Amino acid sequence: MVEDSSYMFVTGPDVVKTVTHEEVSAEDLGGAITHTTRSGVADLSFENDVHTLLMTRRLFNFLPLNNRSMPPLRETSDIPGRIEMSLDTLIPDNPNLPYDIKELIHKVVDEGDFLELQPDYAKNIITGFARIEGSTVGIVANQPMVLAGCLDINASIKGARFVRFCDAFNIPIVTFVDVPGFMPGTSQEYGGIILHGAKLLFAYAECTVPKITVITRKAYGGAYDVMSSKHLRGDVNLAWPSAEIAVMGPKGAVEIIFREEAKDPEQLARREAEYREKFANPFVAGRRGFIDDVILPHATRMRVCRSLAMLKDKSLKNPWKKHANIPL
């Protein structure tokens, strides 16, 4: 959308006023800011028409001509084996501190070139297009900087729509996971988080394009499951050594499992340490086959490139049905 001069609404401000006696300007009702930050209807907005058209071209650059062709390939001088040593220090020592997942995205994709969609809406999940070895990929990533990366209704819908878009146009999906869970609270439950969260689950489960997942830190409970896990037919699921794949974080888990010891903080701390030792790592999941490999952060690009190359000719057909029944 073009800022300050484009509007979209089903009924305009005049009708709104007559019918509901609500006074609202066209800008507030359906301007570029409204649709990119509040409603999520528009993906991007720009200063003027020229910028908007230039960016539309940039978007089309990533897409195939139609849903039957493969996404376009473009030359790059960026080598697949590029090592990024600085990723080894991306995860802070303290598990409760945030970091910017975009740094990981920029350092993994070709030339650091990433077109983010809906950057100002549901910022706790990042979606957008990039290229790996010259070929388009869709990127989905939790953003620990916003709401600790929790999935809420808006984030689930934003992610689900993007995943289905990629699937429709044969674009492989790379997912970066650092998710402490679904967002708790009445507003989320009343809003139907079960229904909307399932959209993301459904989208990942149904999609047949190559799916690569990299777990960087937290992958807890249902939210782990939703984020392109092995259980949803993830093709290559990788984890950093800092990954914690569990039902919930050590503190929360211990408080529930050892509820009768709650009065003894020392005992509880010991239990927490024990839990952390046992489960706050990627190896338990690895033992069960939910993780294909534990990789060093600096080798992430190399491993993602290799996995995508391996899956280049992936061919998967879902069982015949009239149409799938995504929880709308």
Added chain:
Amino acid sequence: MFEKILIANRGEIACRVIASAKRMGIATVAVYSEADRVAKHVREADESVCIGPPPTAESYLLGERIIQACRDTGAAAVHPGYGFLSENSEFAERLEKEGLVFIGPGAHAIRAMGDKITSKKLAAKADVSVIPGYDGVVPDADRAAEIAAGIGYPVMIKASAGGGGKGMRIAHDEASCRDGFERAASEALSSFGDERVFIEKFIDNPRHIEIQVLADAHGHAIALNERECSIQRRHQKVVEEAPSPFLNDETRSAMMAQAVALAKAVDYRSAGTVEFVVDENRNFYFLEMNTRLQVEHPITELITGLDLVEWMIRIAAGEPLTIDQEDIGINGWAIESRIYAENPLRGFLPSTGRIRRYRAPRNVPNMRIDTGVEEGSEISMFYDPMIAKLVTWGETREEAMNAMSVSLNRYYIRGVDTNIPFLSSILKHPVFRSGEINTSFIEREYPDGFATEPIDEGLLPGVVCALSSIHHRFHLRGGTITGQVEGYGRNVNLNWVVVIDGVEHSTRIKEGEDEDGMTVYLNDQPYRVRDDWVIAEPVYQGRVNGIEVNLQIEKHDFRYDFVCDSYAGRVIVCRPNTAELARLMPFKPPPDLSRFLLSPMPGLLVSMSVEVGQQVKPGEELAVIEAMKMENSLRAEQSCVVSKVLAEPGSKLEVDQPILEFE
């Protein structure tokens, strides 16, 4: 010689000491705080010991922990670097008691030079020229005039109890001296309740020049020439050079002789620095002596060919200094720029955080970088915000300055803000280039702080053509994309309009490729662009018609972020018809931010001191932000009325996030 030494410091200086020790075959022990667990100096040392939590008072400043670390690792000596424990005589003494060696001067020398009054008296006794003055109490105006005449005008009349410029007067003749005395005394009385004043020579526009000395434990001392450190911002050195463009041989030898005399007088051992102020007539006066390795020691090393750290270690081990004063010459010219994590565009506000991208300059001959960071390092609020020391050397001052400008242009750091554009601006400043500098240079030449400067006229055509050729290469590459409809391939465009700050520059690419690059026409003049740039390289180094062009360029969507010398901005390169349409677009003025209180830094809004409708006066506190564990009070710049509160106390703020709106 020691078998193992411990370095009681962090960052670049720790790395610097480790490098010399390694070359000498000495094992090294690093100490680190919890914040430095993965720091470069920890990895480069042979062993490392954690000495406590991040705050320096709980780690690097705890002598006891350092001594324990020596015991645990068997290190025989401690190199303190600079700062921290380097000028702590008690620490030096404690080490001695423990049978460990302090790689630095003896405790008595540290103590003697650490005290301003003792050091001045000692200096005077060693026939070192000190600032002439009368340190007794001046009884009346007649006596004041008499003393001033004895010292020679101009003089400074200062309150004994003074500070902050109060009770201070500068007098250029007898009348102003008498008047100044009365005023200074009465001001001193009213401000400090103490009317005593003293008189000392006032040095107008002084230079800050220091002499490096090296002395062994056997009474031999030499001076290693001077360092010119006049370029300072708020008493913080920014650019240093050696030798000084101001000194002649005569002054230099006199200063060196005095420095050596002082070192001998305090029985100095190790490397030390004698600081002088020098006036416009090359009269020099002793200021103080720093009993440690200085930050700016590399420039001395580059012009003398000595390794000062190596000599500090040798001297501490009892070895005699085998170099004589006659062996010391001046080889070429060296300049050092201190690269700090701060934002020169925002009043040099410190910038902390993760260094997302870091690339040291490449392909610059005779360049040296002393740094303790690398890509992915954290610039922490707990320590000095210096990222690196960039040092260049040349046969002449001109050569060293040019190499510095090129290196600054190629130094690519992202994630934290740096003062690199400001340093670039200093390096090309005509006053700096002339060498006519003094300690008020920055204050005088940048009275309103620093703002990005336009690209030099002479360089602009080269930059425009380089940008045009860069964009053309993106365009050509774009044409190779698969999935194009057959028969409708892309036409290659040759005309590009480069828009910098709203100014359009029309260029045309010469059809067909030259053998070794591109030719771009600008105003019908051909410009040959030669470089080895590949797409997505953030640093561009090339030649346009033989003139060197260095840029930092990053493509973001349809525009480029680009940096060239002290210019930083965004540029669009587009087809002529696009430029034509863009001209028709309405101009949208940036929002008037003077009506808002914006958060100057990322942090937590602790409290709001005003409410809606409140009238505030200039200087009144509006809100308190906690950032970097410091509470920062935001104050009103002008009187206004609060119309809206836009952030809740307790909420997290980003840079430039509005907090208050005014009417």
